[in-house]
Every structure is written in C-alpha cells, then in structure tokens.
Amino acid sequence: MATKPTNNPELLKLRDEIDGIDAEIQRLINARAECAQRVAEVKLEARKSGLEDAVFYRPEREAQVLQRVMARNSGPLDNEDMAKLFREIMSACLALEKPVEVAYLGPEGTFTQQAAMKHFGQWAKTKPLLAIDEVFREVEAGAVNYGVVPVENSTEGVVNHTLDTFLNSNLKICGEVELRIHQHLMIGKNTQQKAISRVYSHQQSLAQCRKWLDAHMPHVERIAVNSNAEAAKRVHSEWNAAAIAGEMAAELYDLDIIHQKIEDRPDNSTRFLIIGQQYVQPSGNDKTSLIVSMRNGPGVLFNLLEAFSKHSIDMTRLETRPSPSGSWAYVFFIDFKGHLEEEHVQKAMLEVRERAVEVKVLGSYPMAVL
Template sequence: MAEPTLEQLREQIDGLDEQLQGLLNKRAELAQKVADVKIATDGDAVFYRPEREAQVLRQVKARNTGPLDAETIARLFREIMSACLALEQRLKVAFLGPEGTFTQQAALKHFGHAVETISLAAIDDVFREVASGAAHYGVVPVENSTEGVINHTLDSFMESPLKICGEVDLRIHHHLMLSEHTQLDKITRIYSHQQTLAQCRKWLDTNMPRVERIAVSSNAQAARRLKDEWNAAAIAGDIAADLYDLKILHRNIEDTPDNTTRFIIIGHEEVPPSGEDKSSLLVRMKNRPGALYHVLKPFKDAGVDLTRVESRPSRSGNWSYVFFIDFEGHRDDENVQAVLAALEREALDVRLLGSYPRAVL
C-alpha cells in the first residue's frame, strides 16, 4: 500500500482539527450548563473546584499513549479547562509581582491563561487582596529547594484566616539576558534578585567574575531596568524575557539543575478530597521541654508521613514557637483526624491551614 502524500496527510490533519474544534466547543457548552446547575442549586456557587481539576489532569496523564508525553498533554488540557472555567466565572488571581516573576509563571501554570492575574508588591498584599474578596485566589512562594523556606509567607498565616487550596512546583531556570541596546563587551553590572544571584553564584564566579552584581527587589525589575542601560545584563526567567523583549544570551545558569520553588494557592474554601492530597498545619505549643517531640509523636503513632516541618517564633509570647507542618493525607482521612485530636490535647492552638490536591503539573 502506497504511503500517503504530503497533501493527503495535511487533509487528514485539517479533518482532525475540525473535529477537535467541534468537540472543544461541545465541552465548553457543557461547562456552561454546569454553571447553570450550580447557580440554580446554590446562590453562592463555587465554580473553581481544585479537587475536580486535579482528578481530571491525573486521568489525562494516566490514559496518555503518546507520542506526546503525559506532561504536554496535561498542559494542553490545563488550558482547555481554564478557558471553559472562564465561561462560568473568570477568576481573579493575585500574585507576588511585578509582572514577569516566577510567581506569575506559577499562577499561570496552575490556573491556565484564561484567568485575570493581579500583580502585587508584597506577600502581605496578596493575603489582604484575597481576604477582602478583591481576588478569588492568591499565589505566593513558600519554599525553594536551594534557599529554603520563605518565612514571610509562613508568618502571614499567623494572622490570616485564609486556607491553602493547592500547590504548584515550578522548576526554576535562570537565564542571562540582554536588551537590544546592550553592548556585550561593555557589561559592568548584572541585576537580579538576591536569591537568584546566590543560586547562580558559581556560574557568575566562573564566567563573569569582575562584573558587579546588584540585587534588586525582583527578577522582573532587573529585566525591566535593561531598557535604559547599555552596559548592564539581567538574570531572570523566560516570562520576563518575553514580557520585556529581551535576548537570552545564556540559558539555565543556575548552580543546581533541579532548583525548584514550591508555591501555594490561598483562598477561602475548604477543598474536598481528590484522592492524592496533602495537608498543612499550624501548631502553637506550650513552652516546655520536648515540645517538638510532642508535636511529632501523633504523626508517628497514626502512620502519617511528614513532608516538611518548620518552626517560627510565636507572636503571642517570648520563647514560644509555632510549628508549620506539611504531611500526606486529607483532613477527612481517619488517621489524619486521629493526629488532629491528639495535637488538640497537647497544644495551645492547632489550626489546619488546608487540605488540598498534591501538585499534578
């Protein structure tokens, strides 16, 4: 049997594109009907359901047979779901700005590009924007695999009623970039965030040891400054290069190839189980010897796996501490309920910050 010609292959692709387009619009129509049912049954309907989206994306990855890899297919479905959700309700998502930061990239990775993103100058501002109802959700960084925990985010939970609704793991790639005005042989300074400069120290020591390193408030600000300077470079990510029309001279200059930042989604609602969940907990302990032991023992007794434990000074008294704990499981799980009950007997204060789907993308 003769192989199909190029023209025949293109005709097949055109036919499939037409079918895909029709199916996508049918899916969108069903999404609109879902919204109508929600509104009819609940005046305060919640349109964004993190557990449902996580389940759909897991199913997409599980049934994928290639040649597109599972991650690519899931990202395509992420955008389809984002566009369909926008027909029900366009979400407003606040993030730690300015425009072009990794936090914005994390927000778009989690929610898709059909949301309205709101750039804010500080983590506190993101919490306030969501608490006031001006934004449906917020995205803030919580820890980096190289630099550790973001204390400002943890401290914000001490005074906020907001809950964690999801998480995003983002591989952080740093690029050295120039503007169209940059004279490559005249570079005397490099702008970037302090943490980024630290994460690229070895590369800079080897390749640009005599160039001054200037820390600024964000990588996006570093990229933005290049438009007015001919003797400077910046280190930032892809989204900043696209936003400020910069040329990437060297890619992936971070010292640790698997450098990853974890971001959390903050909102008002409690999230039902998705089947693969994590939970976060704030525990304020009595000031006594062995406080950490009494925090951790209930997890061991109930067979609950811990993924992170951090301590911060309590704002309610000297020499007392608050523990922030991430662990596997959902608040509705029987063993998690046993842990919470045991901690209630030992601690001054126990607050579940949220149970939420484990990151899928």
C-alpha cells in the first residue's frame, strides 16, 4: 500500500533545506576534486622539471587533515564518524590524481583488508597476498605503493613474523591503523546449529574467543586455518561446520552470523602497519619505530632505556626477538612517541647509537587517527 505524501509544512520546509544543503555539499566536493586534479598537474610538472618527485600520497598531510576535521567538529556526528566521511572524500579525490595501490595480508575478507580500507578508503586498489613476506616483496619490487600487515593484538600480543621480516627489509613504516576486532560465529545457509561439530578460524581468533567457546561449544572441534576468510570460505559449502570471522567475511561468503561479538575481551583490537619506501615528514603527532642490537652484558637494557627517559620520550612498546646472527644474541623492537626531526628525539637517538651495536630506523610516521 502506497504511503500517503505528507502535508506537514514544517517537515516539507526541512526537506527543502536538506536538498539545498545536499546541493551545496556536492558542489564543494567537486570543487575539492578539481583542486586535487590541479595539485596532480603541478606535481607532474615539477617532476618533469626535476624539482621534486611526484609523490601523490602524503601520509603526514592526510593525518593533519583528519586531525583538523576532528578538532573542529561540533557534532551531532561524533569525531570519528566525521573523519571517516572525510577519509572517503580524500580517497576519491586522490584516485583522480593517481589511485593508491595497496597489498595486504589476504585473502579477501580478512581484518587486514578491513584495516587497509579504513586507512586508504574505498577508492584504493587493493591486492590480497597469502603471506606477510609476500606483502613486503611486492612493495620492495615497486609492484604496489604500500603494504598493510598486522603487528600486534591487544589480547594475543605481537605478530612475530612481521617483526622478523623487518630485520632483512629496507622498507619503512609509513603509518599505522588500529582496528577494533569483533569476532562473530557464522554458518552457511544449509547448516543447522545443532549439527555443528567443528569450528574453523585463525589460531589467534580461536585464542581470542577461547572462554566463549569453552562455555558455549565445549565439545566442538576447533580447527586452525590460515585466515578467518579461509574459515568463512570453507563453511560456505559445509553443513556441519561454523567459522569465527569478521563481518566483511560473512558478507563476502554469504554466511549467517548466529552469535555476534564473541571475543573474550570487549576492547580487543589489532594494530596494523603501513609499509612503503618513502620518508614521511612530521605530522605533529607521530611515532617512531627502531630495531636496536645491543652487546650482551649486565645492564644493557637499563642503559638503553635510560636514553629515552633522560629526554622525556614516551616509549609505547618494547619487544625482544632473537638476532639473525645467533649466538644467543637479541634485538629490541622499540616504538616511541615523536618524530626523528624533533630536537629531543635527535638527542636521545645520538645516545642510543653510542650505546648500541646497531640501530635501524624503521620509520617515523603519523600515529593512528581513526
């Protein structure tokens, strides 16, 4: 039955106002896109003249724009929702200059793909790869502009494969993404809940949902696979299995979510790194990552940390991994707040280099905005 058109004059007036605002928003978005096109032309001319490289994507610039969007937001949309809208506008405008090509740890439907889309927007060209070292190689070869790899989870800790790959790579960290991880239990269209005898997921997701599974599915076999997306793909055609994965995987493989947010910790989140070949300028709210090799001996870690404390540098992470050289030697992965171009960071780095056997800077980059 057709809905009767409203005759409420106040409602009609508000709708007219919305139509006028929409038209103005559309005009301004296109004006921004035209400006982005002119920026691309200027960059290309500068490159032809040998004045500078035509770098189309500037991580620090995008971080600054999003920070300003959130700072001046007055509601009723919250800061993050407003920033997400601008992220997509920026992604579309950048695609007019030159689409960003991004490799990520796949397959399609993984949380890493979700992180890539969150950081680069829907207009980025994404390419799934099946291993972390493949993502590194693709970026190193210049086949894509950037890569996205997981580095740590708030529940299960660091992704050692990512850290170890940095030891032999010349790539830089150009940014980071923090993604709230919600795990869902899903089944195929032909699966009966009472018939579920096994559940597939990545080993980290199984670990993140251990208590829920113990309480609700104690006798169901848990099978670890390479990714949550692979788990979702498997159960699409199985009648007695379920998968633990994210919402994107459920949509991609046409599965029904039967239990939402089954992760044991509600604050469960994963941090992802953006890897590339460019040096990133300061954004005003940055983080720096290092690999530091130290000589074995008493007090070496204390001496290393003292340099950061002395110059009031906030260290956000410290991880230890075996050194490739063997002989029971270790290297330290360090994250701290600040950019290499800041004076107090330079002073601290000078002391660190004096005390360490080797220091490898993985990059200074904007802290996650979204």
